[in-house]
Amino acid sequence: MFETPIKISCEHPIVEKWFPIYPANKRKEDLIKKFDLDIKTPKLEAHPKRCPGIMDIISYGYIVPSWCDMYFDIRNGEIVSFGTHARMPLNSDIWNKPTIKKTNENSHWCGGWVKIENPWYIKTTPDTKIIINKVPFRNDDIFESSEGLSESSWMPGMHIFLKLTKKDGSYVIPAGTPLFQFFPIKTGSFKLEFQKESLNDPEKSSESEVLGILRRYNKFKYKYSFK
Numbered sequence: 001m002f003e004t005p006i007k008i009s010c011e012h013p014i015v016e017k018w019f020p021i022y023p024a025n026k027r028k029e030d031l032i033k034k035f036d037l038d039i040k041t042p043k044l045e046a047h048p049k050r051c052p053g054i055m056d057i058i059s060y061g062y063i064v065p066s067w068c069d070m071y072f073d074i075r076n077g078e079i080v081s082f083g084t085h086a087r088m089p090l091n092s093d094i095w096n097k098p099t100i101k102k103t104n105e106n107s108h109w110c111g112g113w114v115k116i117e118n119p120w121y122i123k124t125t126p127d128t129k130i131i132i133n134k135v136p137f138r139n140d141d142i143f144e145s146s147e148g149l150s151e152s153s154w155m156p157g158m159h160i161f162l163k164l165t166k167k168d169g170s171y172v173i174p175a176g177t178p179l180f181q182f183f184p185i186k187t188g189s190f191k192l193e194f195q196k197e198s199l200n201d202p203e204k205s206s207e208s209e210v211l212g213i214l215r216r217y218n219k220f221k222y223k224y225s226f227k
Helices: 013-018 029-034 052-059 098-104 206-217
Strands: 007-010 062-065 070-075 078-083 092-095 113-116 120-123 128-133 143-145 148-150 160-164 169-173 178-186
Touching: 007 013, 078 092, 098 113, 160 178
Parallel strands: none
Antiparallel strands: 007 120, 062 178, 070 078, 070 169, 092 113, 113 160, 128 148, 128 178, 143 160
C-alpha cells in the first residue's frame, strides 16, 4: 500500500525526537469536538464529517508542528519582532517591504510575512511534488501558513512563510502547534476537454449516492494511507 517513498531528514536531532512530522490522519484532538467524532449521528442527518471532500483533505498528507515557542509582536498593524526564548534553532526574517505587503491586502493578516527556515528537508520521486498549505479546519486566528507548490524532487528545503494577525499585541505559537500541512501529489501534463454528454452516471440515482456517502463517512474513516 505504501509504494511511493518520501524521504525526510532533520538538521537537529532534538527537533526530530520531540516534534516530528506526523501523518495528518493522526490528528484527532481538535477534530473530535469540532466534528462530533465521538458522537453517533443519525444516518440521514447532514453532517460535515460525512463529506468526502472535507474528511479526505483533513487526513491527507503530513503535518509539520512548531519545534519551539515562537513569539511575535504586532504594533500599528506591523510585525515588529519574531523569535524564541528557547534554546532551539529558529532562523527567521521579517518580510515587510511595500511590494510584499500587497499580497495580504483586504485580509485580516498584517502586511508582509515571516520567513522561517525549516529544519526539515524532504525528497520525493521526480513524478511527485508537494503542496504546502495551512492545516485544514484548524481556524487559527493569529497565524496562517502561506500556500506553495514545492519542486521537492530536486529542491528539498521547505521554508515556511507565515501570515500574522494585524491586531496589535504580543503573541505566542506554542511548541507542537501544527504550522502547516503538506500534500504529496503526482505531477503530469493535462488537457481540459469539454464534451456535450453529461459525465454524471445516469444509472446512479441521487438517493443511492447519498446513502453510499452516509455509509462510508458515518464513522471517522480515512481513504488514503500515510505513515
